[in-house]
Each structure stands twice: as structure tokens, then as C-alpha cells.
Amino acid sequence: MAGQQNVDVAIVGAGFAGMYMLHKTRQLGLKAQVFEAGSGVGGTWYWNRYPGARCDVESLEYSYSFDEELQQEWSWSERYSAQPEILTYANHVADRFQLRDDIQFDTRVEAAAWDEATSRWQVTVNNAGTIERCSPRFLVMATGCLSSPNTPRFEGAEDFSGEIYHTGEWPHEGVDFTGKKVAVIGTGSSAVQSIPVIADQASHMTVFQRTANYSIPAHNSAMDTELEARTKATYAEFRDLNRQENGALGSRFGRNDESALAYTEEERRAQFEKRWTLGGFAFMRSFGDLLINDEANETARSFVQDKIAEVVNDPATAALLAPKQVIGCKRLCLDTNYFETFNLDHVDLVDVNANPIERFTENGLLAGSTEFDVDAIVLATGFDAMTGTLLKIDIEGVDGLKLQEKWEAGPRTYLGLSVPEFPNMFMITGPGSPSVLTNMIMAIEQHVDWITECLGYISQNGHTSIRTTTDAEEAWVDHVNAVADQTLMPTCNSWYLGANIPGKQRVFMPLIGFPPYVEKCNEVAANDYEGFVLA
Numbered sequence: 001m002a003g004q005q006n007v008d009v010a011i012v013g014a015g016f017a018g019m020y021m022l023h024k025t026r027q028l029g030l031k032a033q034v035f036e037a038g039s040g041v042g043g044t045w046y047w048n049r050y051p052g053a054r055c056d057v058e059s060l061e062y063s064y065s066f067d068e069e070l071q072q073e074w075s076w077s078e079r080y081s082a083q084p085e086i087l088t089y090a091n092h093v094a095d096r097f098q099l100r101d102d103i104q105f106d107t108r109v110e111a112a113a114w115d116e117a118t119s120r121w122q123v124t125v126n127n128a129g130t131i132e133r134c135s136p137r138f139l140v141m142a143t144g145c146l147s148s149p150n151t152p153r154f155e156g157a158e159d160f161s162g163e164i165y166h167t168g169e170w171p172h173e174g175v176d177f178t179g180k181k182v183a184v185i186g187t188g189s190s191a192v193q194s195i196p197v198i199a200d201q202a203s204h205m206t207v208f209q210r211t212a213n214y215s216i217p218a219h220n221s222a223m224d225t226e227l228e229a230r231t232k233a234t235y236a237e238f239r240d241l242n243r244q245e246n247g248a249l250g251s252r253f254g255r256n257d258e259s260a261l262a263y264t265e266e267e268r269r270a271q272f273e274k275r276w277t278l279g280g281f282a283f284m285r286s287f288g289d290l291l292i293n294d295e296a297n298e299t300a301r302s303f304v305q306d307k308i309a310e311v312v313n314d315p316a317t318a319a320l321l322a323p324k325q326v327i328g329c330k331r332l333c334l335d336t337n338y339f340e341t342f343n344l345d346h347v348d349l350v351d352v353n354a355n356p357i358e359r360f361t362e363n364g365l366l367a368g369s370t371e372f373d374v375d376a377i378v379l380a381t382g383f384d385a386m387t388g389t390l391l392k393i394d395i396e397g398v399d400g401l402k403l404q405e406k407w408e409a410g411p412r413t414y415l416g417l418s419v420p421e422f423p424n425m426f427m428i429t430g431p432g433s434p435s436v437l438t439n440m441i442m443a444i445e446q447h448v449d450w451i452t453e454c455l456g457y458i459s460q461n462g463h464t465s466i467r468t469t470t471d472a473e474e475a476w477v478d479h480v481n482a483v484a485d486q487t488l489m490p491t492c493n494s495w496y497l498g499a500n501i502p503g504k505q506r507v508f509m510p511l512i513g514f515p516p517y518v519e520k521c522n523e524v525a526a527n528d529y530e531g532f533v534l535a
């Protein structure tokens with residue numbers, strides 16, 4: 001770690017957030033060092049290599065917008081990109097901007113402590129077993145929102161003689177399930193994407209479902225090259241239109257802001273059908289009140305429930321696969337042949353509410369007193385979202401306060417960027433910002449641009465530290481909750497609420513609505529960093 005004592009900015013993580021942060025920090029003339037636990041760039045796309053892993057935001061949108069040449073020269077092969085292509089893109093960006101020079105791979109940040117006397121962070125990293133330290137002025141957590149796998153403890157896991165995989169920590173060499181009996185636990189996005197692909201190989205598959213999930217057909221296809229050319233002709237404008245959407249995506253399909261209840265049943269169904277055919281998240285934009293009015297939401301959920309019943313041949317399986325919760329309350333899934341997979345003779349569905357998984361055994365797992373004989377178990381059980389990775393690092397702020405203590409009752413931030421007792425530390429897409437409710441790359445770019453501008457302001461004005469105030473934090477937490485409470489989003493057990501992790505405080509973590517958030521961040525900066533104290 002020679003030369004790192006004089007680092008201005010330590011960046012944790014080399015996913016899309018850390019890579020862009022490094023690029024921007026360099027442009028400011030500051031010395032940055034990125035620490036990355038993996039052996040390569042790409043973050044989420046480095047780790048999530050499960051069969052079928054694919055982005056559910058369209059390729060023309062899920063890419064960096066900061067460099068016109070980059071967005072013009074890169075071509076995506078499909079409407080929605082598969083994980084290997086996104087990882088290739090991340091590597092291309094790293095090469096193009098020579099990012100690797102300042103990224104230390106295979107290095108996990110274990111601790112960071114604020115030193116009031118020097119106004120610097122003392123960062124401790126583990127470089128493949130060797131402990132090293134550096135003392136940057138600023139610490140930027142580019143740790144991702146879904147980067148700590150949730151691996152439930154199943155009794156007897158050590159007795160199982162087959163392989164256990166987690167979708168979020170997939171072996172780099174891939175897994176061949178040909179002729180294998182496979183159990184998949186979970187029915188979130190990772191499961192919905194991987195189940196049809198694994199079922200193609202497996203001799204038998206049993207899916208263990210706790211909560212049925214809504215899924216909309218992705219209608220993936222080869223890239224429409226005319227659409228690509230049209231988009232690239234006015235790429236900046238296209239990006240701006242997307243940024244004006246709540247989720248910073250999907251402007252090309254437009255949205256209908258009217259109430260679902262203002263239409264007759266027939267008109268409503270026609271609108272849903274049209275958007276079902278378009279595929280993807282456009283479905284939720286069929287009407288303006290699907291996420292704020294339960295009666296309106298019910299019209300969408302019954303439409304999807306009917307679709308599932310049409311596709312799935314066995315009525316009992318179809319009934320089990322029909323979700324009951326508010327649609328959009330859990331993150332919506334996009335699929336290719338998910339429900340169709342349950343028509344295959346060698347695919348079974350088990351409801352773990354009626355048949356709880358009691359334990360893993362030498363030959364499989366025991367659920368509802370039945371032993372399921374399997375060769376491999378796939379845990380598609382998700383992540384300790386938004387706070388999991390931050391809280392695994394021993395972060396100590398002013399007066400020795402640990403982030404773990406500070407967030408005991410749930411995460412508290414100002415703008416999802418900053419925490420009062422942790423000066424000179426910024427989070428990219430932290431809790432309290434739109435993050436996971438948006439096209440992540442747009443949210444990342446907005447945060448990185450804001451942080452970089454802020455670092456520039458600090459340097460220009462000769463300040464040494466920036467910290468947010470407790471008042472600003474309190475008002476912001478209230479705001480995030482108030483916005484969520486106006487919607488149906490906190491009404492089910494989602495990972496947005498931390499409800500998937502036993503013992504985790506139930507707090508709605510992301511902020512709903514990208515455009516007003518961006519406006520607020522811009523206002524804060526324009527008002528000399530209102531809500532922050534610069535010293």
C-alpha cells in the first residue's frame with residue numbers, strides 16, 4: 001500500500017459506483033484509492049453469476065451516461081443485458097479510463113475510524129490476509145445496496161452431502177446441473193430468473209416458496225438496432241427524460257397518470273394488456289395510482305393473478321403461485337418463462353408455510369415431514385439490503401460512536417448521503433435516497449456528481465471537514481417515512497423494510513421519487529450545503 005498515506009479519498013467498492021467515483025475524483029485532481037473485496041470490477045455483476053442473471057432495466061438505460069463517447073461506442077446485444085455482458089462492459093469502462101491503476105483488488109475494508117485531531121479517517125484493510133492501513137481525508141462508501149447475501153441458517157446444513165450455492169455468491173466457473181436433482185429456496189428476482197434456466201438442465205427441480213411473487217414478462221429480444229440508433233442520436237435527451245421519471249427509467253413507454261378507477265373494467269384491462277405486451281416495469285405505469293390506492297392496486301393484481309392462472313396448467317400450483325400482497329410492494333420481478341416452468345413434469349412447487357423446511361439432511365432436505373432427495377440446493381434467499389454491508393464494516397465516528405450503534409433502530413441519514421457523527425464520510429445510494437427504487441446507474445451518477453462537487457467546494461473554500469447536523473438528519477428521516485407512508489409500499493414484508501432479515505428493524509429504507517430528490521440535493525448544494533457544517 002505504498003504511497004497510500006497521502007490518499008485524499010478512500011473509496012470502498014469497485015462496482016459502478018466506486019468506478020465512477022474514482023473517475024470523478026481524479027478529475028478534481030484528488031488522489032483516490034479504491035478497495036475492492038473481489039478480484040475484479042463490476043460489484044453486483046461480479047458476484048451474481050447465477051444462471052439467467054440479467055438486468056431488469058433495459059440495456060440502453062442501464063449504462064453510464066457521463067461520457068458521450070462511451071455511450072456512443074458501446075453496443076448492447078439484447079434489450080435486457082445478461083450478467084456476462086454487463087461485466088464485460090464494466091471491464092471495458094475500467095480499461096478505457098485506466099481505473100485499475102487505483103483499485104486494490106482482493107482487499108476488504110474491515111474498519112474505519114474518524115480521527116478528530118487530524119480530520120482524517122483511519123482505514124484498516126485486509127489484503128488477502130495482510131492488514132494494511134491508510135488515512136484518507138474522505139471516505140466514500142460505494143458498497144452497493146444488495147451486496148451482503150442473506151444465508152438463512154438451516155439446521156443440518158453441514159450434513160448435506162451435495163453442493164449448496166447462493167445466487168449472490170455464484171462460482172465463477174459456473175455450475176452444470178445436467179441430470180441433477182435441484183432444490184431452489186426462494187422466489188424473488190434471482191429465483192425467478194434462474195429457475196427456468198436451471199430447470200432446463202436439471203433432471204428434477206423442487207422450488208420452495210415462502211411468498212408468491214408478481215412477475216411480468218420481460219419480452220427480452222435481440223437489440224432493436226433501429227431503436228438503438230434513434231436513442232443514440234439524442235442520447236442526452238433520452239437520459240434526461242428518464243431522469244424525470246420517479247424511477248429514473250422507462251420514459252420511452254410513457255406513463256398514464258390517471259386513476260385506474262376512472263376507467264371501466266374493460267378499458268382498464270385493455271390498458272394492462274397493452275403494457276403486459278410491452279413487457280417490463282412499464283406495467284406499473286398503466287395508471288397513476290397503483291401504488292397509492294389499494295382499490296386501484298387490486299385491479300392490477302387481479303389482472304396478473306388471472307394471467308398466472310391462464311399460464312399454469314395445474315390449478316393447485318397456479319393458486320400457490322398467485323401472489324396475495326399489494327403488487328409493487330415487493331420489488332416486481334421480470335421473467336422469461338417463469339410461470340411456464342411449473343408446467344414441466346420434472347418441476348414441483350412446495351409451499352414452505354404449509355411445509356416448513358425443518359432441516360437439511362445428508363441427501364437433501366426435510367420439509368413438512370417429507371424428505372426431498374436432491375443433489376444441489378440453490379439459496380435464492382436475497383440480501384441484507386441497503387445496510388448489511390455498511391454495518392459489517394467496523395465504522396467508528398465522533399467520540400467512538402459505531403455506525404452499528406447509531407443505526408440500532410434502523411438507518412438514519414441526511415439525503416442518504418451522510419450521517420452526523422461520521423464527518424467526511426459519504427454513502428453512494430445510501431438508505432434514505434432513491435437508490436434501489438431507480439435505475440441504479442442514474443442514482444449512482446447523481447450521487448457521485450453531487451459528492452464530487454461537494455469535495456471541490458470544500459477544497460476551494462479551504463475547509464477540512466463536513467458533517468451534517470442532527471436536525472437535518474431528523475427532518476430527513478421524517479420526510480423519507482412520510483413519503484413512504486403515502487404509498488402502499490410499506491404494506492408487505494419486503495427487503496425494502498428489512499423484513500427478510502430476522503431481527504432487523506422494520507424501517508422503509510429507500511426514498512420514493514427521484515426527481516424531487518435531485519431537486520432537493522441541488523438546492524442543498526446551491527445554499528452552501530444547507531444542513532451541513534463545514535469546518
Ligand code: N01
Nearest residue numbers: 054055056152186187188189190191210211331380381382
Ligand atoms: O432476493 P429477494 P433476490 N426460507 O429478497 C425467500 C435485485 N435483483 O436475490 O419473500 C424460505 O427478493 C424470500 O421469501 P419472502 C432486485 O432488486 C435484481 O431474488 O421473504 N424462503 C424470497 O422469496 C431484487 O429485488 C436483478 O417470504 C426464504 C427469496 O427468498 C433484489 O436483488 C436480478 C427464506 C429472496 O428474494 C433481491 O432479489 C436479481 C427462508 N428462510 C436480483 N429467506 C436484476 O435484474 C428468504 N426466503 C437487476
